[in-house]
Amino acid sequence: MADETAEYDDFLTDLQSVVAQRVEELRARQSAETPAAFNDDEKVVRVWPELSGRIMEEFR
Amino acid sequence: MAIRGSLTEASLPDVLQLLAMGKKTGCLGLTYANNFGYIYFADGAISHASIVNRNLSTEEAVYLLFTWTQGTFNFEPGATPDEGVPMHSIDPQSLLLEGARRVDEWALIAKKIPTFDIVYAMDRHRMMAIERELTPEEEKLVPLIDGQRDVSALIAESKLGEFVTAKTLYGLLMTGYMMRVGVSTRARTPARTDDKATEHRNLGVAFYKTGMYEESQREFRRVDALRENDPEASFYLGLVALRQEQWPAAAHAFERYVTQQHTSRPAVFVNLAYAYEQMGEMDRARAAMADALSHGGRGDPLVQTNAAAMAVAARDYETADAALASARTLWGTRRPPPVWFHYAGLAAAMVNDLDRAIALLSEAVQVYPSYAVLWNNLAVAYEARDDFDDALRTLERGLIEDSTLPQLHRNFADSLQRDGRFDEAREAYRRAHTLDAQ
Numbered sequence: 001m002a003d004e005t006a007e008y009d010d011f012l013t014d015l016q017s018v019v020a021q022r023v024e025e026l027r028a029r030q031s032a033e034t035p036a037a038f039n040d041d042e043k044v045v046r047v048w049p050e051l052s053g054r055i056m057e058e059f060r
Numbered sequence: 061m062a063i064r065g066s067l068t069e070a071s072l073p074d075v076l077q078l079l080a081m082g083k084k085t086g087c088l089g090l091t092y093a094n095n096f097g098y099i100y101f102a103d104g105a106i107s108h109a110s111i112v113n114r115n116l117s118t119e120e121a122v123y124l125l126f127t128w129t130q131g132t133f134n135f136e137p138g139a140t141p142d143e144g145v146p147m148h149s150i151d152p153q154s155l156l157l158e159g160a161r162r163v164d165e166w167a168l169i170a171k172k173i174p175t176f177d178i179v180y181a182m183d184r185h186r187m188m189a190i191e192r193e194l195t196p197e198e199e200k201l202v203p204l205i206d207g208q209r210d211v212s213a214l215i216a217e218s219k220l221g222e223f224v225t226a227k228t229l230y231g232l233l234m235t236g237y238m239m240r241v242g243v244s245t246r247a248r249t250p251a252r253t254d255d256k257a258t259e260h261r262n263l264g265v266a267f268y269k270t271g272m273y274e275e276s277q278r279e280f281r282r283v284d285a286l287r288e289n290d291p292e293a294s295f296y297l298g299l300v301a302l303r304q305e306q307w308p309a310a311a312h313a314f315e316r317y318v319t320q321q322h323t324s325r326p327a328v329f330v331n332l333a334y335a336y337e338q339m340g341e342m343d344r345a346r347a348a349m350a351d352a353l354s355h356g357g358r359g360d361p362l363v364q365t366n367a368a369a370m371a372v373a374a375r376d377y378e379t380a381d382a383a384l385a386s387a388r389t390l391w392g393t394r395r396p397p398p399v400w401f402h403y404a405g406l407a408a409a410m411v412n413d414l415d416r417a418i419a420l421l422s423e424a425v426q427v428y429p430s431y432a433v434l435w436n437n438l439a440v441a442y443e444a445r446d447d448f449d450d451a452l453r454t455l456e457r458g459l460i461e462d463s464t465l466p467q468l469h470r471n472f473a474d475s476l477q478r479d480g481r482f483d484e485a486r487e488a489y490r491r492a493h494t495l496d497a498q
Binding site for chain 1: 268292295296299302303325326327330331334346347349350353354358359360362363364366367369370371372373374376378379382383385386389390397398399402403406409410411412414433436437440441443444465467470471474
């Protein structure tokens with residue numbers, strides 16, 4: 001059980017490090033296999049429409 | 061859509077009945093002079109009510125709000141109370157009769173007790189002369205009426221609530237057991253700057269939460285004037301500017317927080333990143349999001365979800381996937397919000413993992429059926445997998461939930477055309493075009 005917890009913590013830490021590092025150097029890594037419909041802005045909604053989902057309103 | 065109005069044109073009982081009948085969920089904010097109160101609804105029942113800077117129970121707050129016959133109201137759909145506040149489920153109808161009775165009684169009481177800073181003393185001789193048994197409320201209050209405490213102190217110390225305390229004092233005044241001896245020193249001394257700032261701060265937060273952004277901005281500007289470099293004022297002024305889509309003003313407020321405060325808060329950087337993103341300043345947006353992660357945001361699933369949203373906008377789906385996986389892990393057994401499902405479904409679809417996209421978005425529409433965006437993208441994922449029947453069914457369901465999204469109509473039109481239903485398809489394209497133009 002302790003091993004599992006440690007493994008989980010390690011996984012999460014690795015994941016968070018990857019995100020932290022990559023956010024600073026975001027670049028298009030678009031898959032060549034993207035279905036055509038998902039490249040069509042007339043069909044797909046790309047941006048979440050509610051502001052409350054994109055900002056943090058709690059002072060923390 | 062928010063509902064606004066004047067209390068002189070629609071009384072609070074009318075508004076309450078309307079919200080109850082419509083089984084509404086959200087927050088009704090009320091203003092009267094410099095006072096602000098709010099009533100939260102869940103499916104038409106009152107779940108919580110309060111008046112800013114007053115310590116009242118939900119029922120007491122609603123009864124007092126009934127006395128506000130002037131001022132404005134604003135209903136913000138979907139708003140829910142903060143975690144930890146006492147929650148109820150009260151049928152508004154059950155409060156109307158008692159509310160109306162109290163309004164009449166308050167009018168009488170206010171003639172004798174116009175403010176809560178009046179100090180009373182007992183007339184012991186008169187009490188001895190007229191022998192009568194005290195009521196339980198009088199028993200509680202009489203020992204506290206000492207020529208020192210004002211009405212506010214009597215309310216606080218007796219714990220009888222504003223109405224019962226005032227009504228009992230009114231009775232004691234009318235029988236001549238009690239007399240006015242002055243007003244409290246508190247009333248004669250100007251409020252301390254810090255107390256005034258706290259009152260404006262509380263009003264500002266309440267206005268913000270009920271969607272009254274201009275009023276919130278006014279209150280936080282007052283806080284800012286009273287307390288130099290107040291961190292919360294900068295934060296809320298930034299939030300108000302975001303809500304008003306004034307991106308440079310929002311960025312300026314959050315930047316001001318960052319330069320003035322030593323305590324870093326990831327929320328400030330996330331919001332700053334969003335303001336920069338809207339201004340098209342992507343390098344600064346990325347740097348602000350990196351700051352959010354390095355200032356305590358790594359372990360916050362909302363920060364990770366916002367980082368993912370930014371990665372999706374940059375078409376960096378690998379990074380988005382990592383941030384979304386991190387967010388979901390951080391939420392543990394708690395259900396992620398709809399925005400997480402949106403970006404998770406989108407990121408999966410963009411790397412052609414349609415099965416995963418469909419699984420995520422199917423879960424999303426089960427738990428958040430009112431979001432047309434989720435139905436729309438699920439239908440597109442079905443269509444991309446050549447699963448046309450499921451796509452059509454999903455679009456029909458999405459249109460029942462919300463018919464204001466043009467993409468839903470356009471995808472519906474594509475499905476109908478594919479089915480050979482050309483007249484219906486033409487009509488659906490027309491609706492998509494009309495919504496696009498709005």
